[in-house]
Amino acid sequence: MSGHRSRCPEHKQGNGVCDPECNWENFFYDLGDCCNPNVTDVTKTCFNRSSPHKAYLDVKELKDILHLDGSTHLNVFFANSSDEDLAGVATWPWDKEALTHLGGIVLNPSFYGTFGHTDTMVHEIGHSLGLYHVFRGISEIESCNDACLETEPSMETGDLCADTNPTPKYKGCHDPELAGQRDLRLSAFHTHAV
Ligand SMILES: [Ca+2]
Ligand SMILES: [Zn+2]
Numbered sequence: 001m002s003g004h005r006s007r008c009p010e011h012k013q014g015n016g017v018c019d020p021e022c023n024w025e026n027f028f029y030d031l032g033d034c035c036n037p038n039v040t041d042v043t044k045t046c047f048n049r050s051s052p053h054k055a056y057l058d059v060k061e062l063k064d065i066l067h068l069d070g071s072t073h074l075n076v077f078f079a080n081s082s083d084e085d086l087a088g089v090a091t092w093p094w095d096k097e098a099l100t101h102l103g104g105i106v107l108n109p110s111f112y113g114t115f116g117h118t119d120t121m122v123h124e125i126g127h128s129l130g131l132y133h134v135f136r137g138i139s140e141i142e143s144c145n146d147a148c149l150e151t152e153p154s155m156e157t158g159d160l161c162a163d164t165n166p167t168p169k170y171k172g173c174h175d176p177e178l179a180g181q182r183d184l185r186l187s188a189f190h191t192h193a194v
Helices: 025-031 059-066 120-128 182-189
Strands: 076-078 088-090 105-107
Touching (some): 059 076, 088 120
Parallel strands (some): 076 105
């Protein structure tokens, strides 16, 4: 990406042609070329968030426009994401917008139902109900000295579920490999992942 960013010659900026190599914030989005509907398909090229022709909505804008009732429904939005690695996001039940039109789940359709991502919706519903990742002990806690790090199954540390094993050293979509724990697979695997 930095390679692209350094390769925009000045004479291409604002020359009436949308040049992808110039379509970055540090080149002022090609001085408007890529947001000019007369020279380009702005629905594909206009990434300047200050332009009225911008090619995307942020999540809040999307939810504001649709204005779906979040007090009686858990809404699931499908939206292509500029973050290509993002499979889904959810609001927590304790978020102030959770029961408004700004709550709910957003899923990236390029992952939905694909191999390795067939449980993403279930996963995000888990978050929206207040379930943490089973590996919360590593990715969402400050350090291994954190008093909230789960070292034995507990209702008070880690993911706050005593029926999922602590995974203090393993950020994977599995319970740790312990004998006789197959029956925990559902509780663990389906309550975390993205
Ligand atoms: Ca240009
Ligand atoms: Zn998750």
